[in-house]
Amino acid sequence: MTVEPAPTPAGSTTRLGAPPGPASAKPAADSDDEARARRTAQEQWVRLRHLERQLHDGAALRISALALRLGMLRHRMPSDEQQFQAAVEAIQDELHLVLQELRDVAGMLYPPLLDEAGLGPALREAAARCSRSVRIDAGTERFGPAAEGAAYFAVLGCLAAEPREGRDDPVEVVVRGESGDNGDGRTLVLLVFGVDPCHASTVHDGVRLLGGTAVTGETGLITVRIPCE
Amino acid sequence: MRVALAEDGALFREGLLMLLKAAGHEVVACAAGGDELVALLRTQPVDVAILDIRMPPEPDGGLVTAERLRAVHPELGLLFLSHYAESHYLMRILQIGTDSIGYRLKEKVGSVDVLTDTLTRIADGEIVIEPMLAKRLVERPRNERKSVVSALSEREIDVLRLMAEGRSNTGIAGQLFVTPKAVEKHIANIFGKLGLHADASEQHRRVLAVLTYLRSQRDSETSDR
Numbered sequence: 001m002t003v004e005p006a007p008t009p010a011g012s013t014t015r016l017g018a019p020p021g022p023a024s025a026k027p028a029a030d031s032d033d034e035a036r037a038r039r040t041a042q043e044q045w046v047r048l049r050h051l052e053r054q055l056h057d058g059a060a061l062r063i064s065a066l067a068l069r070l071g072m073l074r075h076r077m078p079s080d081e082q083q084f085q086a087a088v089e090a091i092q093d094e095l096h097l098v099l100q101e102l103r104d105v106a107g108m109l110y111p112p113l114l115d116e117a118g119l120g121p122a123l124r125e126a127a128a129r130c131s132r133s134v135r136i137d138a139g140t141e142r143f144g145p146a147a148e149g150a151a152y153f154a155v156l157g158c159l160a161a162e163p164r165e166g167r168d169d170p171v172e173v174v175v176r177g178e179s180g181d182n183g184d185g186r187t188l189v190l191l192v193f194g195v196d197p198c199h200a201s202t203v204h205d206g207v208r209l210l211g212g213t214a215v216t217g218e219t220g221l222i223t224v225r226i227p228c229e
Numbered sequence: 230m231r232v233a234l235a236e237d238g239a240l241f242r243e244g245l246l247m248l249l250k251a252a253g254h255e256v257v258a259c260a261a262g263g264d265e266l267v268a269l270l271r272t273q274p275v276d277v278a279i280l281d282i283r284m285p286p287e288p289d290g291g292l293v294t295a296e297r298l299r300a301v302h303p304e305l306g307l308l309f310l311s312h313y314a315e316s317h318y319l320m321r322i323l324q325i326g327t328d329s330i331g332y333r334l335k336e337k338v339g340s341v342d343v344l345t346d347t348l349t350r351i352a353d354g355e356i357v358i359e360p361m362l363a364k365r366l367v368e369r370p371r372n373e374r375k376s377v378v379s380a381l382s383e384r385e386i387d388v389l390r391l392m393a394e395g396r397s398n399t400g401i402a403g404q405l406f407v408t409p410k411a412v413e414k415h416i417a418n419i420f421g422k423l424g425l426h427a428d429a430s431e432q433h434r435r436v437l438a439v440l441t442y443l444r445s446q447r448d449s450e451t452s453d454r
Contacts, residue, residue, distance in 0.1 A: 089340075096336050103313065113315055116288050121317040128316070128365075 040205040051105055058101040066094055110145075114152050118142050119175050122152055127173075130159050138175035143188040147228035150210055151175065151190050154203040154224055158195040169194040178225075190224040197222060230348055231275045233258040235266040235294060236310070237284040241335060245279070252341040254348070262286070263294030270298060276352045277306035277329075282318060289318075295325050306351040310335045314362040323356075331357035331395075356395045356439075363393035380422045388415040393439045 069091060078084045106112065114122035120138035127134035142148070155173055163169065171194040178187045192199075197216040203224055204214035212226035232254050236242040242259065249256050258269035262285035266278070278298055280291035295307050306329040309322055314334050322332050331351045337359060338344045350357050381389065384405075391401040398416070402409040419438055 092336070092339050095339075096334075099312075099334075099336050112313060113317060116283070117317055121315075125315060125317060 036201065036205050037208070040208075051108060054101070054105055054108075059098050059105070062094060062098045062101070066091060066098075069094075110149060111152065114148055115145065119148050119151060122148075123155055123173060123175070126152075126156060126159070132159065132163060133170040134159065135170060135172045136175075137173065139177075141175075141177045143177065143186070143226075144229035146210055147188045147212075147226045150207045150212065150226055151188055151224065154190065154206055154214070155192060157202055157206070158192050158199045158222070161196060161199065163196075171195055177228075186228050188224075188226045188228045190226070192222040192224070193220070195222065230254045230277065230352060231257050232348065233260075233266060233270055233275045233278045235260045235263055235278070235284060235291070236281040237261050238281070241281075245338075248339070248341065248344060252345050254345075263290040263297075266294060267297050267301075271301065274302055275305065277308055277348050279308045279310060282309050282311040289321075292318075292321055292325065295322075299326060304329070306348070307331065308333065308347060308351055308357075310338065314359045314365075316362065316366055319358065319362060319366075327356060329354050331355075332362070333357065333359045334361070350395060355397075358394055360394050363395075364390055366393060381419060385415050385419050385422075388412060389419055389438060392416070392419075392435050 069087075073087055073091075078087060111122050111125075113125055118138075118140060120136065120140065123136045123138060127136050143151070159171065171192070173193075174189075174191040176189045176191075178189050180186065192203075197220045200214045200216040200222045203222065204212075207214060207224060207226050210226055212224065214222060214224045216222055232249060234242065234245060234249070234256060236245065239261070242261065246256055246259055257273060257275050258266060260266040260269060263280070264286060266280075270278070278295070280294055282289050282291035284290045286293060291309055291311075295309070298305055299307070307322075307325070308331040309318070310333060311318060312335055314332070319332055322330060329351050331347055333347060338347060347357050387405060388401055391404055396404065398409045398412045402412045405412070416435070416438075420434055423438055
C-alpha cells in the first residue's frame with residue numbers, strides 16, 4: 001500500500017458540496033476526510049473478500065466437481081459410444097463455465113480490454129452490459145494503468161447503482177486528456193452526466209490516493225480529474 | 230487441410246497441435262509468435278492460419294500478424310483464437326477482412342468435429358463468429374441499437390443473429406425449424422430494411438447486413454459531441 005499523501009486541501013472538500021465554512025470548519029473537514037478514507041479502505045477489503053468467495057464458490061467448486069466426474073468416468077467407463085461422447089461434452093461445457101467465471105473475476109480485478117485497448121473500448125463493453133442507456137465519448141488516448149483503472153471503476157460504480165426513482169435518464173460519459181499549463185503533467189478528465197450526483201463522494205474517495213478529485217456541478221455533472229503519467 | 234499455428238502459450242499450443250493432427254490436418258508451421266510464423270510462411274502456402282490474438286509482437290500480435298500474412302497470401306484463411314470474446318476485437322478482425330475469417334474462444338474448439346467444421350467453413354470463404362458473441366451482439370437491449378433493429382421483426386432478428394454466426398440458409402432453416410425458402414424471404418426483408426441493394430453478391434450482402442448492424446452501434450457510441 002502506498003503512503004497516504006499530504007492532507008487534502010480544505011478547498012477540495014468544499015467542492016464536494018459542503019458549504020465552504022469559516023476557519024472553524026477545517027477540523028471538521030479533516031475528520032470527514034478521515035471517516036471517508038476509513039470507509040474506502042473498508043470497502044476495498046470487503047471487495048477482496050467478495051472476490052475470494054466468488055473464486056471459491058464458483059470456479060474452484062466446479063473444478064473440484066469435475067475431478068469427481070472424471071473419477072467416475074474412469075471407474076465406470078460407459079460401454080455405449082454415445083454415452084461416452086455425451087459425458088466428455090458435458091465436461092467440456094462445464095470447463096467453459098469455469099473459464100467464464102474466471103473471466104468475470106478477472107474483469108473485476110482489472111479488465112483485460114482496458115489494459116490492451118484503453119478506456120474507450122473497455123467502457124463501451126461495460127456500457128453494453130449495462131441495462132441503462134449509456135453513451136461513451138472517448139478517444140484513443142492512453143493514461144497509464146492507475147488512472148485508467150481508477151476512471152474505469154469510477155464509471156462502473158456510478159452505473160451499478162439503480163437510477164433515481166422514476167428516472168431513467170441516459171448516462172453520458174466523456175473521457176479527455178488535458179495537458180498541464182506549462183506542458184508538464186497530464187490530467188485525465190472524466191465527465192459523468194445523468195447519474196445521481198451523490199456518487200461524486202464515492203468516486204472522490206476512489207481517486208484521492210492518486211491525487212485526483214471528483215466534484216459535482218449545478219447540473220448534476222460529475223467532473224473527475226486524475227493526474228496521470 | 231494444410232494449417233499453420235501461432236500461439237505463445239506452450240501448453241495450449243501443444244494441445245491444439247495434437248488435436249489438429251488427430252483431426253487429420255497437416256500442420257505445416259507451428260510457432261510461439263507472429264514474427265516467427267510470418268518467416269515460416271514466406272515461401273509455403275497454407276489453407277488456414279490459426280492465430281492467438283494476444284501473443285508477441287505485443288500487445289495483440291495475432292492481428293498484426295494476420296495483416297502481414299494476408300499481404301503476402303491474400304487468399305489465406307484466418308482463424309483467431311482468444312481467451313475473450315469481445316466485440317472490440319471482432320470489429321478489428323472484420324477490418325482485416327470479411328472473407329475466410331473466424332474468431333472463436335479457445336476452449337470452444339476443443340473437439341475434432343468443431344475444430345474441423347470451423348476450419349472448413351473458413352477455408353470455404355465464410356465468416357465464423359463465436360456463437361456466444363454473435364448472440365450478445367444481436368440481442369443486447371441497447372437503446373441506440375434498438376433504433377437500427379426496431380425496423381426488424383423478431384423472426385428477422387433471429388435470422389440476423391444466425392447470419393452473424395456465419396450460418397448458411399440451410400443452417401438457419403435447421404436452427405429455426407422453418408424451410409430454407411422462408412429463410413430466404415426473411416433475409417430479403419432484412420436486406421431491404423437495412424438498405425442493402427441487389428447489386429452485391431449474396432455472401433457479400435450477408436456480411437454487410439451484419440456489419441451495418443455492428444457499425445451503427447459503433448457509430449452511435451463514438452460520435453463526437
